Amino acid sequence: MEINKNIAVSDNGFLFNPATGESYNLNETGTELLKLIKENTPFEEISKIFLNKYETTAISFEKDFQDFVEILEQYKLTEKGNR
Numbered sequence: 001m002e003i004n005k006n007i008a009v010s011d012n013g014f015l016f017n018p019a020t021g022e023s024y025n026l027n028e029t030g031t032e033l034l035k036l037i038k039e040n041t042p043f044e045e046i047s048k049i050f051l052n053k054y055e056t057t058a059i060s061f062e063k064d065f066q067d068f069v070e071i072l073e074q075y076k077l078t079e080k081g082n083r
Contacts, residue, residue, distance in 0.1 A: 001037065001072075003038040003077060003079075004077055004078065006018050006019055007077055017075075017076075017077060020076070029054070033065070033068060043065070047061055047062070047065070
């Protein structure tokens with residue numbers, strides 16, 4: 001999955017889609033997750049980072065990750081979401 005190249009994300013979680021003019025605010029974990037996805041970090045590595053940094057289980061993280069990806073696709077912020 002790839003985030004659209006034109007999506008801008010600030011360090012404080014402000015996300016802007018210039019194609020639609022829409023903007024969103026992400027919390028700290030959402031910002032970190034989106035940046036890792038945007039850098040094409042493999043899921044396994046993202047999972048390791050989050051499991052080491054936050055109090056969560058692999059099952060919970062995988063579900064939360066999939067939910068996050070579905071939201072990104074719903075708002076047409078991924079390449080898949082724009083098809």
